Amino acid sequence: MIVIGACLRLYNLGVPSMWWDEALVPLIARFPVGSILEWLRTIEVHPPLFYLLVKPLAAASQTDFALRLLSALPGIACLYFVYRLGEELVSPLAGLCAAGLLAVNPYALWLSRIVRPYSLYLLLYLVLLWGLVRYRATRAGRYALAVFAATLLLYWTHYMMVVLAPAIGLAVLVMTFPSWRAFLLLAATDTLAFSTVLPFFLLTLRLPHWVGEAPLSEILANAGGSLLKLAWFLPGPLGWAMLALCGLGFVAVRGRPRLVAAGLALCLVPVAIVLAGRLGWTGEPRYFLNFFPVMLLGAGGGLAWLRGRLGPAAARLACLGLTVVLAAVVVNNAREFYGERSLLGMTWISYKQAAAAVPGLVRPGEAVMASEDGLYNALDWHVQRRGRGNPLRAVDVRPTDGEVMVNFLWFGPMGHLAQTKDDLARRYPGLVEVGTVGGLSFLKAVVQRTPVQPATALPWERTFAGAADILGSSHSLRGLVVNPNWGEAAQPAQNDRAGSIEYCVDNLSGQGRPRISLACRYVNAGEGNVLRLLVGYDGGPLREVLSSTGPDRHVYRKVVLDPPRDFRRLLVRVELSCARKTAQYPGGNLAGLQLRGLLVALDAPGGDDPGCGPAAGRP
Template structure:
């Protein structure tokens, strides 16, 4: 081993041969270990849970592949589907981008702060249940995050030393990120501010910055002017909580544990509120320590700009127009917050190791609980499990009813293996308020001879309770419930009913073999 200790005699030939290897191990072995850990966590139980509604939307978008406002990921997915269509295979595309994010996180942390910060940031993202989740779903979030971070890294190089390669890399990465999801356009706000401030005394460079921004907008015009893009934006915003809502302190601070140790926060057990609330306050304290530390590097201000300027915009939109204060929407800023937290922890470690050890212990306990919950509980609605119950227990002549054509085409089309007739009852749609008469008319049109399998999506929103009561009143009046199974996820809940019309004789309707949901392996 090469050492500066003169008491240890090492020949120049030996030292020369060992130094490159030791340097390589020192620089890359910790990062490779983190990447291996991240890979294991992301492939573990990859196909265990069913696809959920948003993932089915991704499949539809990939099959149709129009000039959509998130077209880039769907183009990648369409090619990916040529080589396999299993749930695990489809999700593995996001795994690749999720792993790539760890490399870029390390590079950003290393470049802006230091090697220790880069490694710690990469580790936090590697084990974060939030990042694991989005790496395990057929959605665009990890591609989007990867591209935004690549664009930021390119801009860092440009701010350090302006070159055609760095500026070109920034333009291309930002453009692709916006094609991945338009919300990434918010990162142009800190980009422009930092570039104009950095080159404020160089007029020609400032003109170049303005020209680069203009080029970005010009390159995005083909999508922006497309009618389907505008319709998709309007449809997306129509599903938001229009009018906004006031955000409390818990909702603001809650994003810190959501980003680092626990997902989804909607499933956080009440008895653990204090632990994860304390973890959030600890993370907030780290950011405060960074703010008031006089030895703070000026480059941390760059990170703060990328972390908080987009969040300020999203916070304003969430409180005034539509609620977007969700971990998946603020993901564009989350990596920079994590790098700031890592930099703060390194500084606390240098200041007081006892305090740093206490923070690390809180983080470890919180993370352990978060990972146990993530891998041990059902986090999303088990559409596959519901359909498998039908597959195992249906009889010839049964009728299957779903509330929307989308569920018929993509959910049953993927998981249903039987041959009974499937009908769509739009009256049961979860996206509108319905009266009992409407539900009765919708069900009366079904040719039910003996048994009805009914998949019902519980409605949400201000009219949800009225619609639920209307549905339940019709079921109680016209049917006998033989089986009722509930499948809950963090965003939606579905009910699976096996119903027998009251007009049908139970002796001919009920099979002698009892229904046994244990036949299904969830």
């Protein structure tokens, strides 16, 4: 069974493209440990263990195969512990049948092939149950230690352990009453283990996903649907057959009411807690993994009862035959597990396919805009791993360019810029869709440029803001991309390398030394981020006149300059360098440093300050 399960889990492990929740893990793992922990305390809904395990692994190898081993290997180990549980609680044949069913279970197979913590969570849950069973039978200290270790790691893997812990406690109490020894051991280890993750959990409670607003009918429907999907995720009658086998297993052990009651406690208590809290975030089967061991052991017990008349050798052979047949059903649906778009019914971008298409559809130097920050971060990471040049980072618009080609990476609305492709076409006449790859649409448009702004009379002022001024009115643009969400802004195309945007004004007023007012609106939320404003005259050297180092609570800065000499041409450059120190939700922190607007104003020497204008905003 282990060999069959291992083959199903390891075959083509590096081929499927990551979906967003998977890609988020290695994207966040790039940050320092302190930043990861802060991110998990404030934004993410999971404890730190899986991310901390991925970090050294990703440092050694960033291949999809290597990253998925953290799920595949625990998925294989689950087969052994399911067998041992079945052997201890029901019979060796029941354990063998349960392991065979787990080896070919489509949902367990999928969990073992994604970069998420659920396969590890299931393994630790099985180890915890096995440790409790062995401790009850032997009172050996090593099993008590296994219980504590599994409990501790479960709390550090997923907060569903908070919901699962009361169910495990009740199951232990049912199995051992009137003895309290195992229950007290569990209570002590659980309390100690939970205390280690409490600082993370208390802050996570503030996040919206813990707010109970879901209708009871919806929660019950989610639980019932998850039960069927866990039994057999692929369409067809096999799911109902597995549930029937599970029911038969309960009938087969009806002479052991404590075992039946413990199984029901493990299944029903978490659902009751979710119902009491009216928690609506449990619509996916992975949030009901507490069903899995009971279902598998129940179905395994049912099969063992059906095959009881065959004799031990024949029964084992029949179990192996059934596993092979069900494995063939899984292989017949190979595209759901082994193809590049193995998303098990989810609709998402195939980042791997899209990244392979980027060098052929986006040329170095062209401007880039993506529907959302997460899309850009994940696509950039995939393109960079290919090692053949990354045009997403090579934006370079020069002063001599009379026009610029803009690439729109479309996977839904682009914030304030456009809600539909038709909206985008109205804003950018001549927009052409050049292809859709892996669910991501690539569109192009040409933007005409006026790289020098004439100031024919004083006072003169101009506020540069929005995509049109970033792309069309700037003098040059290098290493920055346009973020269309929550207002259009320029932000770095990659971490730890400064990008810049320049604006050029020709002083045609006839007054050679006007007073200069500069004001910029910006976001600088990340530690170590640097925004610099520099000024140069008539092609001379640039000098810094204003800077911001993050985190900066201000969103607006202004400076008034008296130039040292007469000048004809004023060049204003804004440099943005985003440090990889402060993790943010979209799998990166580039949106934590943005230039949202720049005011350039010229006035006669000694004249009144022209102010910052209504478009420049105030803090």
